[in-house]
Amino acid sequence: MATIRDVAQLSGVSVSTVSRVLNKSGYVNQETELKVNQAIKTLQYEPSAVARGLASKRSRTIALILSNMTNPFFPELARAVEEVARTFGYTVFFGSSDDQADREQAYIEIFRQRYVDGIIFSSHTFGMEEALRMNSSHIPYIVLDRAPSEELCSVVRSNNRAGARLAVQHLLDRGCSKIAHIYGPQEIQTAQERLRGYEDTVKHLSWYSPSLQVPGNFLLDGGMTAAEQLIERHPDVDGIFVGNDLMAVGALKALLRMGIKVPEQVAICGFDGIQLTEATEPEITTVAQPIYELGALATKLLIQKINGEAVENSLYELEVTLIPRASTRKDLKQ
Amino acid sequence: MATIRDVAQLSGVSVSTVSRVLNKSGYVNQETELKVNQAIKTLQYEPSAVARGLASKRSRTIALILSNMTNPFFPELARAVEEVARTFGYTVFFGSSDDQADREQAYIEIFRQRYVDGIIFSSHTFGMEEALRMNSSHIPYIVLDRAPSEELCSVVRSNNRAGARLAVQHLLDRGCSKIAHIYGPQEIQTAQERLRGYEDTVKHLSWYSPSLQVPGNFLLDGGMTAAEQLIERHPDVDGIFVGNDLMAVGALKALLRMGIKVPEQVAICGFDGIQLTEATEPEITTVAQPIYELGALATKLLIQKINGEAVENSLYELEVTLIPRASTRKDLKQ
DNA sequence: AAGAGTTATGGTACCGCTACCACAATGTAT
């Protein structure tokens, strides 16, 4: 492996000059630059990112810490982060915390030792204390989806409450006259917001009753159990807004098993916009989060912070879109 | 941030001694060690992984290059790699090539500049040339799932051919009397192997005809199209072995839309063992790859190579298991 | 008692860059 000194020697200049060419910083004569680039090519010189990191204190890496990779919208998110990072010359470390605070903490430490320039958190464990600790560590970071506090840090997420309203309104428009909601764990803020959005729209309607709200765990089986429970409790329900897509798929599965026709008897609307909703028969109507955009925005904001461009701590809330599909297509089939 | 010199000063020893304590190498008196550890704690000293990397030429990082994160068994794989790497003290970089050779090449370069200790490839683009180039670069690496050449490098994958035989035999056992196969892109070796496994079992059977083999793209829509094509061509087919789970889900969807009952009229068996097969109604029988084990084994082998423990280049083929589910449950419903 | 091995510690030259300062040769406004 050739070093910067080899390049300097071969091109007959000093290491300073080579460094300037490498970083396009300071003054360099065009001819000199040419000579240097020539030498770089003949020596197949590749600058050592490690040495650079040590000397400059910035590694041009960012880290992505997520709760769990089985989270089905992680791939899209990771893709966005990776792509944006790459175009800005950053490489991505990743770690999963499996929602264990100590694991998350351990990763933060590891990443600090590696001089990562910034961190994106997408993990339920990230709360106030973590935010405070991160703030004192001086490593720029962005929190995705989960929001500890808008004042302490920058948060990127989608407008869950408005999305929930969208979903419920859609079900109403499709003629549903008794709409239930399967909600996610209330420790998770997004689940809370979605529940509120549901309440916003239905609480003043004549048929509304709190017993139309059934808890679920944001997983497939939770959706199934909740749907069964719900049908037992309210056999006349004709629309369900499910708190996330995974549970929506579960609910659909449970309904089909019970011999209930979707959408003819019960319409279903999910939330997230993951691919899975297209895999079922019927396909499931969902409120799609702009997952890629969330990841891309988070990464861009992070890089801005890294570059010292003042990015005030605030909430960046992206809009969601309803994707109507067969699971709510009452108008087609009678 | 405290440095090793600060620790040395506070504990009244030389940096060499601190380094020895840090790395548990060489002789250190117990009392000295205690003093040093004390100083480390009071200073909240964290060794710089970057400086270590520069001085020692090993970064304790490995990289995972994959074709595409939307590949549904990537999460499980990544989880395995991350977990095993973590327990051995390694941190994971990741990059996706989207099956573009130049992107893959670019990543290899980036990772070399970052002194990664080893690379795991799980990308279709990785062929003979890449293997040769990697061999001359002296960076240890493992190829997952795709196999350029068993002699040139270490390959970890599952026994696709045997798995295919398992699937077809299962369909036969369930009473299917005309079994088709939807196969994946033949550039991909695993798709080839699975097709061969199918042929192994059926080619000598009376009903067999090459037109029972229908091409697909390994994606959901490809499975749908292929299933439609197949039913048109052979309306009397009563079993389909689909080359991967994604296409199996697509095939199921298409059959249900055509009003064909699964498994009553047509049984379906997929391949891969991804979660998605549990999301459908009916759930899909599949040949499960030991995805976690594949990732874990690859990582362990890689770390062995990094440590210089002679690992001969060879093929590590893991066994697959059939998971019988409702989509082939002929015996239950008539 | 000399030589060799074990235990314990210190000194320091790197690793391959960047960042800062010094210096010189120009142009150019006063």
Added chain:
DNA sequence: ATACATTGTGGTAGCGGTACCATAACTCTT
């Protein structure tokens, strides 16, 4: 003519570790 930017280049001290060598005290052979 003087002062002062602008352009171009070189020298070198770090960055924070590791790895090798030197040194010394002590124990054990022979």
